Amino acid sequence: DAKTTQPTSMDCAEGRAANLPCNHSTISGNEYVYWYRQIHSQGPQYIIHGLKNNETNEMASLIITEDRKSSTLILPHATLRDTAVYYCIVSPLNQAGTALIFGKGTTLSVSS
Amino acid sequence: GAVVSQHPSWVICKSGTSVKIECRSLDFQATTMFWYRQFPKQSLMLMATSNEGSKATYEQGVEKDKFLINHASLTLSTLTVTSAHPEDSSFYICSAREQGRADSGANVLTFGAGSRLTVL
Numbered sequence: 001d002a003k004t005t006q007p008t009s010m011d012c013a014e015g016r017a018a019n020l021p022c023n024h025s026t027i028s029g030n031e032y033v034y035w036y037r038q039i040h041s042q043g044p045q046y047i048i049h050g051l052k053n054n055e056t057n058e059m060a061s062l063i064i065t066e067d068r069k070s071s072t073l074i075l076p077h078a079t080l081r082d083t084a085v086y087y088c089i090v091s092p093l094n095q096a097g098t099a100l101i102f103g104k105g106t107t108l109s110v111s112s
Numbered sequence: 113g114a115v116v117s118q119h120p121s122w123v124i125c126k127s128g129t130s131v132k133i134e135c136r137s138l139d140f141q142a143t144t145m146f147w148y149r150q151f152p153k154q155s156l157m158l159m160a161t162s163n164e165g166s167k168a169t170y171e172q173g174v175e176k177d178k179f180l181i182n183h184a185s186l187t188l189s190t191l192t193v194t195s196a197h198p199e200d201s202s203f204y205i206c207s208a209r210e211q212g213r214a215d216s217g218a219n220v221l222t223f224g225a226g227s228r229l230t231v232l
Contacts, residue, residue, distance in 0.1 A: 032218050043118075043205050043223035044156065051218075087155075091219050097163075099146040100207075100221055102156040 004088045009107040018075040022088030025069040035073045037084040078110045114140050114210045118224035133191045133227045135206030141186035142208035150203040162189040196231040
């Protein structure tokens with residue numbers, strides 16, 4: 001069963017903020033939320049992860065709702081190079097031998 | 113940051129031959145590496161978990177005799193596609209988690225750039 005639900009596709013104008021939603025209503029207390037993206041014909045690239053609090057790094061911001069049932073990845077100023085498939089994944093913490101399981105993700109298209 | 117290297121990045125082979133794909137963690141050690149397969153317009157599908165010094169664990173439906181995995185050292189795992197057929201043509205991606213990460217609670221994986229296999 002899919003642990004996350006994401007829209008199939010989204011469009012964004014270059015220079016605008018891209019807000020990508022993810023629903024993870026069955027998330028457990030010991031599970032992190034991870035975001036990766038995959039540009040065409042490349043391996044997935046790590047973006048950000050979080051447990052409870054909102055997080056920000058040089059690539060993006062992650063907003064997690066208080067009940068942790070959903071989150072939003074924010075790319076503050078999207079560029080053409082941000083066109084990719086974005087994956088939202090939940091996975092337990094402290095389990096180093098656990099693979100990440102990918103859903104279908106959201107295809108983000110950034111246009112000029 | 114952590115880097116995972118895959119080689120070759122693309123390979124074309126004849127049906128019936130075997131192909132080996134290498135996955136190396138360049139600046140960290142990894143007791144566990146993961147192999148994924150991705151068909152066009154689909155998501156990544158986990159094939160197997162590679163464990164250093166022991167047998168790999170395969171996902172349901174993945175033939176262990178066809179996809180041989182060897183994790184001989186803390187920085188190298190290999191995937192050999194034996195007796196390849198056209199239906200094995202795919203994008204193969206490996207990943208690893210850096211041991212001793214500062215954020216030790218999180219399971220952040222680093223992925224290789226992938227290896228595209230085409231079987232004629």
